[in-house]
Amino acid sequence: xxxxxxxxxxxxxxxLAVDNVSLTVExxxxxxxxxxxxxxxxxxxxxxxxxxxxxxxxxxxxxQPADHLHPSARGVGFVFQHYALFRHxxxxxxxxxxxxVQGASRRRQAERVTExxxxxxxxxxxxxxxxxxxxxxxxRVALARALAPEPKVxxxxxxFGAVDAKVREELRHWLRKLHDEVHVTSIFVTHDQEEAxxxxxxxxxxxxxxxxxxxxxxxxxxxxxxxxxxxxxxxANVFETRVQGGAGPVGALRIPVEGIADGTxxxxxxxxxxxxxxxxxxxxxxxxxxxxxxxxxxxEAQIDGAGRIFSQFPRRSSLLHGIEPGCRIxxxxxxxxxxxxxTEDGAIETAADC
Amino acid sequence: MSRPAQITGVQxxxxxxxxxxxxxxxxxxxxxxxxxxxxxxxDGLLGLWRAAVTPVALQALELTLWTAALMAVINAVMGTLTxxxxxxxxxxxxxxxxxxxxxxxxxxxxxxxxxxVILLGPQSPLGGWLxxxxxxxxxxxxxxxxxxxxxxxxxxxxxxxxxxxxxDPAEEEAARTLGxxxxxxxxxxxLPPILPALLSGTIRSFARALGELGSVxxxxxxxxxxxxxxxxxxxxxxxxxxxxxAAAVSVVLLAxxxxxxxAARGIEHATGVxxx
Amino acid sequence: MAxxxxxxQLTGAQRLIVLxxxxxxxxxxxxxxxxxxxxxxxxxxxxxxxTLTEPAALQGLLxxxxxxxxCVTANGIFGVAGALVLTRHRFLxxxxxxxxxxxxxxxxxxxxxxxxxxxxxxxxxxxxxxxxxxxKVTFAVPGLVLATLFVTFPFxxxxxxxxxxxxxxxxxxxxxxxxxxxxxxxxxxxxPNIRFGLGYGIVLTLARALGEFGAVxxVGGAISGRTQTATTFIYNALEERQEAAAYGMALLLAVxxxxxxxxxxWLKRRRERGE
Numbered sequence: 009x010x011x012x013x014x015x016x017x018x019x020x021x022x023x024l025a026v027d028n029v030s031l032t033v034e035x036x037x038x039x040x041x042x043x044x045x046x047x048x049x050x051x052x053x054x055x056x057x058x059x060x061x062x063x064x065x066x067x068x069x070x071x072q073p074a075d076h077l078h079p080s081a082r083g084v085g086f087v088f089q090h091y092a093l094f095r096h097x098x099x100x101x102x103x104x105x106x107x108x109v110q111g112a113s114r115r116r117q118a119e120r121v122t123e124x125x126x127x128x129x130x131x132x133x134x135x136x137x138x139x140x141x142x143x144x145x146x147x148r149v150a151l152a153r154a155l156a157p158e159p160k161v162x163x164x165x166x167x168f169g170a171v172d173a174k175v176r177e178e179l180r181h182w183l184r185k186l187h188d189e190v191h192v193t194s195i196f197v198t199h200d201q202e203e204a205x206x207x208x209x210x211x212x213x214x215x216x217x218x219x220x221x222x223x224x225x226x227x228x229x230x231x232x233x234x235x236x237x238x239x240x241x242x243x244a245n246v247f248e249t250r251v252q253g254g255a256g257p258v259g260a261l262r263i264p265v266e267g268i269a270d271g272t273x274x275x276x277x278x279x280x281x282x283x284x285x286x287x288x289x290x291x292x293x294x295x296x297x298x299x300x301x302x303x304x305x306x307x308e309a310q311i312d313g314a315g316r317i318f319s320q321f322p323r324r325s326s327l328l329h330g331i332e333p334g335c336r337i338x339x340x341x342x343x344x345x346x347x348x349x350x351t352e353d354g355a356i357e358t359a360a361d362c
Numbered sequence: 363m364s365r366p367a368q369i370t371g372v373q374x375x376x377x378x379x380x381x382x383x384x385x386x387x388x389x390x391x392x393x394x395x396x397x398x399x400x401x402x403x404x405d406g407l408l409g410l411w412r413a414a415v416t417p418v419a420l421q422a423l424e425l426t427l428w429t430a431a432l433m434a435v436i437n438a439v440m441g442t443l444t445x446x447x448x449x450x451x452x453x454x455x456x457x458x459x460x461x462x463x464x465x466x467x468x469x470x471x472x473x474x475x476x477x478x479v480i481l482l483g484p485q486s487p488l489g490g491w492l493x494x495x496x497x498x499x500x501x502x503x504x505x506x507x508x509x510x511x512x513x514x515x516x517x518x519x520x521x522x523x524x525x526x527x528x529x530d531p532a533e534e535e536a537a538r539t540l541g542x543x544x545x546x547x548x549x550x551x552x553l554p555p556i557l558p559a560l561l562s563g564t565i566r567s568f569a570r571a572l573g574e575l576g577s578v579x580x581x582x583x584x585x586x587x588x589x590x591x592x593x594x595x596x597x598x599x600x601x602x603x604x605x606x607x608a609a610a611v612s613v614v615l616l617a618x619x620x621x622x623x624x625a626a627r628g629i630e631h632a633t634g635v636x637x638x
Numbered sequence: 639m640a641x642x643x644x645x646x647q648l649t650g651a652q653r654l655i656v657l658x659x660x661x662x663x664x665x666x667x668x669x670x671x672x673x674x675x676x677x678x679x680x681x682x683x684x685x686x687x688x689t690l691t692e693p694a695a696l697q698g699l700l701x702x703x704x705x706x707x708x709c710v711t712a713n714g715i716f717g718v719a720g721a722l723v724l725t726r727h728r729f730l731x732x733x734x735x736x737x738x739x740x741x742x743x744x745x746x747x748x749x750x751x752x753x754x755x756x757x758x759x760x761x762x763x764x765x766x767x768x769x770x771x772x773x774k775v776t777f778a779v780p781g782l783v784l785a786t787l788f789v790t791f792p793f794x795x796x797x798x799x800x801x802x803x804x805x806x807x808x809x810x811x812x813x814x815x816x817x818x819x820x821x822x823x824x825x826x827x828x829x830p831n832i833r834f835g836l837g838y839g840i841v842l843t844l845a846r847a848l849g850e851f852g853a854v855x856x857v858g859g860a861i862s863g864r865t866q867t868a869t870t871f872i873y874n875a876l877e878e879r880q881e882a883a884a885y886g887m888a889l890l891l892a893v894x895x896x897x898x899x900x901x902x903x904w905l906k907r908r909r910e911r912g913e
Contacts, residue, residue, distance in 0.1 A: 058369070061369075075369075076368050076369055076370065077367070077368060077369065078367035078368060078369050078371070078372050080367050081367045081368070
């Protein structure tokens with residue numbers, strides 16, 4: 009089932025939680041709402057489910073407006089951040105709940121419970137109570153419970169936020185696999201980029217109640233449309249400067265900028281991996297620190313007459329030859345993105361010819 | 363049940379539930395109090411004043427206030443100590459002690475009065491001995507204070523207990539390692555956090571004592587000018603067919619009780635104390 | 639709630655505090671209770687039986703039980719409804735309602751009785767209409783019921799509201815997204831979760847209804863065989879110097895109270911564990 013949201017706005021008191029958001033999720037898609045906490049992602053999800061009422065805007069499922077429907081009539085499966093399992097019911101009763109309130113026969117309920125326990129790798133735990141399960145198991149029960157009535161849409165609110173790192177990895181894998189098998193239209197909320205990019209077909213970046221950008225993981229990574237997306241996604245250096253003769257000066261470093269008039273104030277965003285450092289005694293910067301992070305090395309350098317700049321290289325990369333703390337370097341910017349300060353225009357990308 | 367359920371339908375149900383509750387509270391709680399206030403003020407504020415300042419009424423109010431105040435002070439100290447022992451120490455009989463604190467919630471107040479008369483009355487060994495020493499307790503103000511102490515035991519204990527549970531004993535230990543003495547630790551570390559709860563619990567016990575009838579009516583002997591408390595005075599006026607005077611003194615007592623209740627509520631709300 | 643470890647090895651001063659607390663509660667609570675038990679037993683162990691076989695006492699006890707049953711039912715239903723409204727609805731006047739709920743706790747039982755007299759009694763607000771209908775409220779059972787309902791109103795509501803607050807709304811929301819109607823959500827999810835809080839509130843209501851004295855005395859007049867309850871039976875017996883009857887009923891009520899106390903302690907523990 010496709011979901012369309014148009015002009016959604018929601019205040020909590022004075023606070024504007026959702027600011028005129030419109031978006032479309034195609035039938036069968038797995039979409040991630042990505043952004044920092046408090047940005048309005050969960051609120052949008054809850055409005056879609058009918059758990060919150062929007063001040064303005066509409067939600068429609070397959071072109072049919074759903075705003076007047078009570079949550080119980082929307083056919084939406086919802087997985088809550090802290091599971092919200094029924095603590096006085098066994099795992100099996102939790103999973104059967106949706107079918108039970110529909111009036112499904114006991115046999116049908118039992119069949120579906122067995123089926124889902126197996127699908128979720130929970131076989132044999134049906135008679136336990138939620139308090140007797142681990143965090144990862146509870147999350148899978150929550151997922152099974154939401155799936156049991158065969159919802160047309162699955163909404164997951166920070167589904168893996170409350171479990172530890174290793175289990176989270178496992179559950180992500182689960183979700184992706186599950187979606188490939190069941191193909192139910194799904195939206196999940198996360199503040200974890202890696203989670204969004206590794207699981208979702210499409211990522212929607214949401215910040216301060218607004219939809220910043222929507223696209224495939226590659227589109228978002230390679231073509232950030234707003235300054236926020238460029239800064240938030242991946243690791244990047246950010247410089248505020250004014251254009252001067254086809255470049256943005258940052259101390260002694262000149263970052264190429266194309267197609268922006270001289271004197272325009274810009275924000276330049278350069279990804280760590282869009283930089284190259286060469287040892288050069290006449291270079292414009294000096295290496296201050298080198299930190300090994302597993303298979304990568306992070307290099308921090310001081311630009312003459314300006315601040316610090318960071319880059320990252322694979323640990324055994326030939327690009328690191330001769331670079332050591334204290335040495336002077338030449339900096340080559342292979343790709344930069346310029347955002348004109350105070351405008352809503354997209355990025356102007358400038359790639360070095362190499 | 364209609365499907366698909368619409369939000370407007372559900373909202374109508376919620377509105378009906380809310381209205382039902384409002385009407386119930388209105389009829390059961392608001393209406394009687396309105397009647398009381400209306401009759402108390404029937405002769406205007408001056409009439410209220412005249413009814414409340416007759417010598418007997420004044421004496422009754424005075425006795426009620428000082429016995430309640432004495433009770434409140436003792437209750438504040440002993441209630442805090444009890445809560446402290448229950449939360450911080452492990453000792454044989456702790457569970458029993460905790461259950462004992464709730465006893466006054468379960469025992470009818472009139473039965474409390476009967477117990478005290480049996481214990482302290484002139485026919486009892488203890489009462490007889492006390493009377494022989496020239497310190498009769500039954501049918502005298504000390505018996506009123508004892509009765510009030512009995513019925514208000516849970517108030518301070520149950521208010522302070524949850525706050526003490528939240529408090530980290532490490533704070534105390536930290537203060538001690540910094541060289542603070544027992545008294546300083548108590549005054550600077552322990553007291554400030556429990557003070558709001560202690561205060562609201564004490565105020566609530568005081569307010570409860572102002573209106574107490576069952577236990578006091580049995581132990582006091584109802585001697586005008588000596589052991590007649592305000593609620594008993596009101597009762598007497600009703601019995602002798604003076605509902606207007608009774609209503610007037612009631613309004614005075616009610617106003618005081620409400621001010622106290624709101625003060626306690628204010629303290630609880632301001633500091634997030636739960637009054638369970 | 640963080641439960642801290644309690645000190646097991648008590649120092650001298652700490653032992654003194656514990657001893658002091660025991661002594662105080664022993665003196666204030668246990669000594670009077672013990673005195674009554676001993677005295678009642680001195681009258682002969684058959685005193686309880688005697689009480690239960692005396693018609694006036696039996697009638698009073700049955701009346702009290704009936705009034706208590708009505709209060710538990712009515713205040714149970716409206717207590718749960720009121721608690722849901724207070725914790726789950728947001729509306730203008732919610733704070734006023736919240737304050738009104740506590741009012742009965744601040745009102746002396748005598749005043750409660752008086753207030754109902756002023757509404758339903760002779761010359762009261764509703765005297766005329768009631769006369770026309772041939773209904774008698776004061777010095778009759780309906781008056782006893784109304785006064786006791788007033789006095790016991792806050793207990794269930796407050797206990798349930800407290801549990802609902804602690805519980806949060808997430809399970810109810812989960813039930814809704816799974817297709818449960820508000821009614822199904824209440825029966826299948828909310829009610830099972832509040833059962834111990836509700837039970838606790840009901841026991842407190844029961845205890846207070848059984849023991850209510852001032853309000854029922856004023857509004858009912860303690861007329862033997864008609865509006866005399868268990869407590870007003872004791873009061874009348876004392877006035878008439880029939881001490882054996884008074885002590886017998888008092889002991890009976892105390893025994894019931896201790897049974898209720900056991901229930902209170904058990905429910906409180908279950909409620910705190912939140913199962």
